[in-house]
Amino acid sequence: xxxxxxxxxxxxxxxxxxxxxxxxxxxxxxxxxxxxxxxxxxxxxxxxxxxxxxxxxxxxxxxxxxxxxxxxxxxxxxxxxxxxxxxxxxxxxxxxxxxxxxxxxxxxxxxxxxxxxxxxxxxxxxxxxxxxxxxxxxxxxxxxxxxxxxxxxxxxxxxxxxxxxxxxxxxxxxxxxxxxxxxxxxxxxxxxxxxxxxxxxxxxxxxxxxxxxxxxxxxxx
Amino acid sequence: xxxxxxxxxxxxxxxxxxxxxxxxxxxxxxxxxxxxxxxxxxxxxxxxxxxxxxxxxxxxxxxxxxxxxxxxxxxxxxxxxxxxxxxxxxxxxxxxxxxxxxxxxxxxxxxxxx
Numbered sequence: 001x002x003x004x005x006x007x008x009x010x011x012x013x014x015x016x017x018x019x020x021x022x023x024x025x026x027x028x029x030x031x032x033x034x035x036x037x038x039x040x041x042x043x044x045x046x047x048x049x050x051x052x053x054x055x056x057x058x059x060x061x062x063x064x065x066x067x068x069x070x071x072x073x074x075x076x077x078x079x080x081x082x083x084x085x086x087x088x089x090x091x092x093x094x095x096x097x098x099x100x101x102x103x104x105x106x107x108x109x110x111x112x113x114x115x116x117x118x119x120x121x122x123x124x125x126x127x128x129x130x131x132x133x134x135x136x137x138x139x140x141x142x143x144x145x146x147x148x149x150x151x152x153x154x155x156x157x158x159x160x161x162x163x164x165x166x167x168x169x170x171x172x173x174x175x176x177x178x179x180x181x182x183x184x185x186x187x188x189x190x191x192x193x194x195x196x197x198x199x200x201x202x203x204x205x206x207x208x209x210x211x212x213x214x215x216x217x218x219x220x221x
Numbered sequence: 222x223x224x225x226x227x228x229x230x231x232x233x234x235x236x237x238x239x240x241x242x243x244x245x246x247x248x249x250x251x252x253x254x255x256x257x258x259x260x261x262x263x264x265x266x267x268x269x270x271x272x273x274x275x276x277x278x279x280x281x282x283x284x285x286x287x288x289x290x291x292x293x294x295x296x297x298x299x300x301x302x303x304x305x306x307x308x309x310x311x312x313x314x315x316x317x318x319x320x321x322x323x324x325x326x327x328x329x330x331x332x333x334x335x
Contacts, residue, residue, distance in 0.1 A: 001248060001332060001333065001334050001335070002332070002333065002335070003330050003331070003332050003333075004238060004242055004330060004331050004332075004333055005329070005330045006234070006238055006328045006329060006330055006331060007327065007328075007329060007330075008234060008327065008328050009326060009327050009328075010227055010230050010231050010234060010252070010326045010327060010328055011227070011230055011326060012230075012234070013230055013233070013234075014230070090225075091223065091226060092223055093223055093226075095226070123223075123259050124223040124259065126259055127223060127258070127259050127260070127326070128223075149306075152305075152308050153257060153259055156308075156317075184317075185308075185309075185316040185317055186308060186316070186317055187317055188295060188317050
């Protein structure tokens with residue numbers, strides 16, 4: 001009996017698939033976002049608005065991650081773009097291999113932006129790199145302003161935070177200042193957008209940020 | 222909740238290394254889990270024990286070591302232990318801080334039977 005030193009990351013397989021995805025995305029010049037939040041924060045509704053606003057300027061597609069059902073992909077497809085559903089079964093997150101297996105469905109050369117909606121969860125998706133360029137978090141005002149300090153790993157990893165459903169602010173005790181202060185304390189470079197997909201408030205700033213990121217990726221092609 | 226996925230990946234990794242070494246069995250595996258890794262050790266152990274039968278690690282003990290969270294401050298550049306709850310600089314109290322240790326999820330070593 002003897003000891004063998006290994007020294008390998010347990011999620012090394014996932015990281016290798018993620019790297020593979022990253023190379024695909026770079027080679028085809030497509031900008032990829034990983035949208036993460038708790039269930040019900042409004043990821044799919046935000047995507048519907050985003051698709052409507054940007055589809056005339058950019059070529060978009062969506063990957064939807066859910067434990068079960070095709071509801072979200074069907075919602076997105078009604079907006080006239082390609083949407084592919086991944087059902088994770090029991091798993092609480094998307095992994096890089098699932099994304100890799102989905103990629104042949106798309107003509108990546110014909111895409112500027114691929115939006116990946118992760119499974120609604122504030123813990124697990126942070127551990128699984130998908131090969132995306134940026135992670136974006138959504139936090140709805142109905143969830144409470146303490147979420148950044150309760151789930152720091154997710155907020156630390158995000159490039160942008162959308163505080164969603166701000167039209168509900170008069171009806172909930174959500175301290176915008178506290179949530180944004182706590183999130184920025186975890187992550188100095190975090191871009192924060194206050195939005196309502198229902199009223200359209202704040203969405204233009206989000207579209208502009210997204211357009212700048214897409215353009216940035218195009219020029220690196 | 223993703224501990225089952227991690228246990229599966231871990232068992233595959235152990236089996237691969239054991240195969241490369243020509244081992245007949247694996248008696249233990251030492252794993253490092255960072256304080257900031259979103260992994261619950263008892264859930265990982267439960268999942269590992271539930272799915273190890275029938276693999277080369279069928280009788281493998283899982284030895285887990287916690288790796289303390291060490292951060293570097295963006296303001297004063299100090300390095301040191303930080304609490305997972307506060308995630309601030311142990312020296313000046315500033316934020317944000319960058320974790321330099323504590324996100325590990327690694328298989329350190331296995332003990333094999335030849």
